[in-house]
Amino acid sequence: MEAGAVNDRFIGQRRALLNVMQERGIHDMNVLRAFDAVHRHEFLPSSVLHRAYEDAPVPIGFGQTASQPSLQALYMQVLQLKPSDKVLEIGTGCGFQTAVLAQLADRVYSVERLRDLSVRARERLDALRVSNVALLVGDGTIGWSRYAPYDAILVAAAAPDVPGPLLDQMAEGGRMLIPVGSRDVQRLVCIRRVDGRYTEDEVTACTFVPLLGRFGWESEAPRG
Structure with a gap:
């Protein structure tokens, strides 16, 4: 089946998802256009393609998930990304959010702990000719100091602090x-960092996979 036919198959579902996102408070048209331009099904395993345009997290292997689209969009709306921004993403995952960020910012630097996920994301980004993204396999809690400072940082996993x-x-x-x-x-x-000081505001309650690393959780939660 040709790529165009696959894309046509999902147009209705993608537009329905955009409507759901708007109902859930996403009103930034730049963010909505970016989510329309990047096709989520192109980044997900074939086993979950039927769930590609649900507004829900879906498994991508290795115990990881692709986050809920409306929550990803909320990230970008709150951060008010500009075309000149340099962005650090912690948790590349399948690469979908990375590709959406690439639509909104000048440069995206993304760190992923799991090499297999990073390799797959790189393959998908290259296939779609996304050229303003750099990927690193490493400890996301350390960030990527080589290209700092960043105008915006998105962390797609939960830390104790x-x-x-x-x-x-x-x-x-x-x-x-x-x-x-x-x-x-x-x-x-x-x-937010203003005059060298940090302010903190709560956006919403949420549930994410743990952020593992030197400055996060030391290991996966024990299984009972």
Whole structure:
């Protein structure tokens, strides 16, 4: 089947998802256009293609999920991304959010702990000719200091506290969104750096997979 035919198959579902996102408070037209331009089904495993345009997290393997689209859109709406922004993403995952960010920002630097996920994301991004994204396999809690400071930082996994290295890599006037809390329940907080000081505002309650690393959780939760 040709790619165009596959895309046509999902047009109705994609537009329905955009309507749901608007009903859930996403009103930034730049964000909505970016989500319309990047096709989520092109980044997901074939086993979950039928769920590609649900407004829900879906499994992508290795115990990880692709986040709920309306929550990803909320991240971008709150951060008020500009075309000149340099963005750090912690948690590349399948690469879908990375590709959406690439529509909104000048450069995107994305860190993924799991090499297999990063490789797959790179393959998909290259196939779609997304050229303003750099990927790194490593500890996301350390960030990517080589290209700091960043105008915006998005963390797609939950930390017990905000990692210090990520705070250090925020530009003056920079914004960071990160889920903070226990392994089971977190609050999504927006941190801003103004005059060298940090302010914090709660955005919403949320539930994410744990952010593993030196400045996050040490390991996966024990299984009973």
